[in-house]
Amino acid sequence: MTFRLRFLTILLLLTLPAFLFAADGQTLFRENCKVCHGKGSKNGVYTPMSFTQDQWRRFFATKLVPSHKSAIHPVTHKNLLEGLTPAEMKALQNFAVDHAADSEQPATCG
C-alpha cells in the first residue's frame, strides 16, 4: 500500500463514525425542526429552551403527531414524520429535554 492510500484509508476510518453518529439530536433538530421554526418563522420560533422539560415530554408524547402529521419537509419534500425513525425521534426528544429551559444547559439548536 502506498503512503497515500494508507492515509486515505485512515481518513476514511476516522470519518466513518461521524457518519454513523450523524443522527445526533442537535443535527436532527436543526435539519427537521429549525427548517420550519427558525428565526422569524411564521410557524412560531422554537428551540429546546422554548419549553420546560415536562412541556417537551408532553409535546412529543401527545402533540407532535396530531399537529405535524401532514407536515412536508421543505428540503426533502417528504412527509416529516414518515422520514424519522423511532430512534431518531427519541434522539430529538432527548436533545430537546436535555437543553430545555429548566435543564442545566439550556440551549438553542445552534
Added chain:
Amino acid sequence: MRRAILMLLFLASWVPWATAQKSSHADYFEHYEGTKTCLTCHQSEAESFFHSQHYQWLGTASHIVNAQGQALGKMNTINDFCTNPSSNWIGRVENKKGDVITRGCSACHAGLGLKPSPEMTQAQLENIDCLQCHASGYRRDVYQNGKGQWEWRPILWENQEGLDSVAKRIGMPTRVTCLRCHANSGGGANFKRGDLEYALSNTTRDYDVHMGKDGANFDCINCHKGSDHHVRGRGADLSANDMKETVRCSECHKTAPHKDADLNRHMSRIDCTVCHIPTFARTDATDMVRDWSKPAYNAEKEKYAATITLETNVKPVYAWYNGNTQEQLLRQPLNRLADGSVGMMIPQGSRNDPKAKIFAFKLHRAKLPYLKEQGWILPIQVEEFFQTGELDKSIREAAEHAYGVKNPVYGWADTTRYMGIYHGVRPHEQALHCKDCHGAGGRMDWKALGYPADPNPTGAPAPKEEQ
C-alpha cells in the same frame, strides 16, 4: 414479576410528569408576573435581601485595615479579574457570528438589571431576582425593553405556562444555585476562586467530604447560612463582611481533633485548611496570572481577553493571617510590596502576632494599568474591550468614568492578591503528613514565614518527653 417491574420502569420513564412531586408554592399564586408576585407575601424577606451584600455590593468593611470607615464592595473597588462593574453593568455584546460574548457584570448580581440604590424603593424591591436562588430550574438572559434599556428576564418569558411551573418550584438555595454565580466568577468556569468549581454540585466524599453526596452532602448554606439574608464568611479577600460572624471549621469539629498529639500541637499556629486541602482546581483550571497589558484574541469564541495563565491541581501558598486584610483601594497610593508588585489584597499578621495562623491561599498575579501622576490603580472598560480589543481606548474611558481624568497618562503595574482556600476538604487519609512540610522538599517557605529554619528538619515525631 421482573418483567412487570421493567414495564413499570419503562412507563415511568415516559410519563415522569405524572409522578412529579407537587411543588411547595403550587397553590400560592396562579401566574408569576415578576418579583411583585412574591412580594404579596414576602415583603419583609425582600427588604432584608435589599440590605444584604448580595444586593448592595457595598457594606461594612470591618476587616479592611485601610477602609477608614467607608462601606466597600464590588461597586466601589477594583479587582485584578474583571476590574470594576460600574461602567460594565449590563448589555449584550455579540461577536461577528452573533454569539453573545458578554452580558455585563450584572450577570452575577441577584437583580433584574437596575443598579442597586441606597434608598429602598418599591422599584428596587421588585428588581430583586428571588428565583435565582430559590427556583433551581430558573434561567435568565438579557433583553432590551420597549424603552431601549437592558434588563434580565426569565428565558421562559414568552411561555407563561412554563414560567409558572418553574416559579412555583420554590425551595432553599442548593449548591447548584449558589455555584451558578460563584463557580463562574472571573469570566470562566473556576477562573476566580480555584476552590469553588461546578464539580462540587455533584461530587463524591473523596473530592469534598462536606459536599460529596456520599459524605455530609452539605449545601453551601449548611456552612454559610446567616440570618435575614445575610451570609457568613467573607474569606480573606472580599472587601465587606456581610455579617460579623465568620465560618470556622471548629463550629463542627474540635479545635484539636486528632488522636495524634504531634498533630494537635500544631493547631494554635496552623489553620485546618492547610493540611486538609492539599491542592485546588482539581477539575476546571483556574486563572493564576492575568496580564491585561497583552490582549489575546480567542479565534474560536471570536473575542478578545487578557492573557490568562490557567493551572490545575495547584498547591496553595502559605501565609500568616489574623482576619484582617490590606486592600488596594481607589484614590489611595499604590501599596508596593517588597517584590515591587502592588498588593491588591494582602492578609495581615506574622509569626509574632498571637492572633495569626498560617492559612492556605491561591496567589493570583496580574498586570493592571495605573495613573502615573496620581499613583492610582485603574479599571478597564472590559465589556467593550472583549469585542473590539481596543485596550488603550477601554482604559481611557475607564479612567474618565472612575476618576473623571481625561487623557490619562498610565503605566502598568504587576499585582498580587491572596485568596483563601476553604473548599475541597478531602478525607483524612489524604491530609498532609509530617514530611510534606518538614525536611527537604517540604511545602513551607520557612524564611518567608519568619522562621530562622525548619523547626523540625528531620520530620520525625517530637521526643516523647516533650508531649
